[in-house]
Amino acid sequence: MQEQQRRPRAVVFAYHNVGVRCLKVLLAGGVDVALVVTHEDSESENIWFDSVISVCQDQGIPYITPADAKSPELLAQVQAARPDLMFSFYYRHMLPAELLAVAPAYNMHGSLLPQFRGRAPVNWAVLHGADVTGATLHEMTVKPDAGAIVAQMEVPILPDDTAFEVFGKVTVAAEQALWRVLPSLLDGSAPRLHNDLTQGGYFGGRKPEDGRIDWNQPAQTVYNLHRAVAPPYPGAFTDVGGVRYVVQRARLRQPNHEHTDNVASASLRPGLTVVDNCIFGVCGDGRMLAISALTADGEPVTAAQLQSRLAAAASGQ
Structure with a gap:
């Protein structure tokens, strides 16, 4: 009898609605999610979004909520999971070079890169009067939102759309972009498109x-x-x-x-x-x-x- 092929194993850094939807895409696509790294909800924040922890509990996926993405303990836990791939879906901490060296890593960003790199991309797009945005899956590098583009999905911003409404569209776009590219990503044939950092701009967090x-x-x-x-x-x-x-x-x-x-x-x-x-x-x-x-x-x-x-x-x- 032919030996059953091992499923690709992933460590997933995830939070928020995009984290929930993209984590579910990986599970539906046959990925073995060995570990999820997420955040505890803050009592000072208005928690209007879905819970990655709840998905992990429902699916029996091991998860951790480290305070520091640069801690040696986190690095050891990720290494112990022996991932083939890593993904970051709206995880709020930057991943250091030591973590990124564990396995090829991909981030889902809430804009059409290279536009609106950095924090709060949907809010910045609406603030600047953009009429289109979307979601971009890209290779992770130490420099944020700078890696090669693997997949993109575009959505319109209507004249009266709020950032909340646009974020709902971007969440669906992220799910669709990942779903479409996942088979080629797993077999190594996914495209790598140039992320032209001379275009667009970098934006910080909003208070x-x-x-x-x-x-x-x-x-x-x-x-x-x-x-x-x-x-x-x-x-x-x-x-x-x-x-x-x-x-x-x-x-x-x-x-x-x-x-x-x-x-x-x-x-x-x-x-x-x-x-x-x-x-x-x-x-x-x-x-x-x-x-x-x-x-x-x-x-x-x-x-x-x-x-x-x-x-x-x-x-x-």
Whole structure:
């Protein structure tokens, strides 16, 4: 009887929705996942995404949650798993050279490399008004997001899409890209395309403070900021009279409203305002955002309440 061929063995570094979906692709594709390296959820973070740990528990996959990706203990555990391949699916730590030397390693990045390299690629793409993004599987190197491209899948960014909505599309794109290339990746025939680092750019992580609105900017810029950080992300905010107002839902007034916007905002300073019992954000170019949901220090605020608060703030009360 012919000896059964050994399944390819992998160590997977994974977190978040992309981590869950891509881990499931590997399992469906016949990969023996010997070990998963993931993160414990932080109590200070809004956990709106799926759990890699839950998948491991359901599937009986060994997993660990080391605090330091550079620790000798982690290196020893990965080496002991004797992987043929390694994958990183939205794992949040950079892998050092010693780990990358264990086996060929591939990372799934949430943009069309070389565009939007680095942290929070979906949020940065929306913030910059991009109309397309996607997912890229690439070879891992010590330099982040710099290795040869193995697979890509493109998705559109619609004019009113939030980063949360785009992230959902990118998650599906990551699953599809990995599913399509996995057979050729396992047999060694997958393509290696040049990742031209002279194109695109590198972006760092984003902090809640980066969501502060500058109402003097054009309305499209302000709207892109709102879309990029809208819930479940921390949200775009403005401080008035010691109160923090966070824009939960908003729409950019369309061109057919532009004349009305300019007339209504001609005598209004940039910032929050109330017109005809509706909340607006007046921007530097005279156009406005129609705000349908706003919170004040974490609590929903109505147009009437906002109007009263803004009047009090203006009078110094």
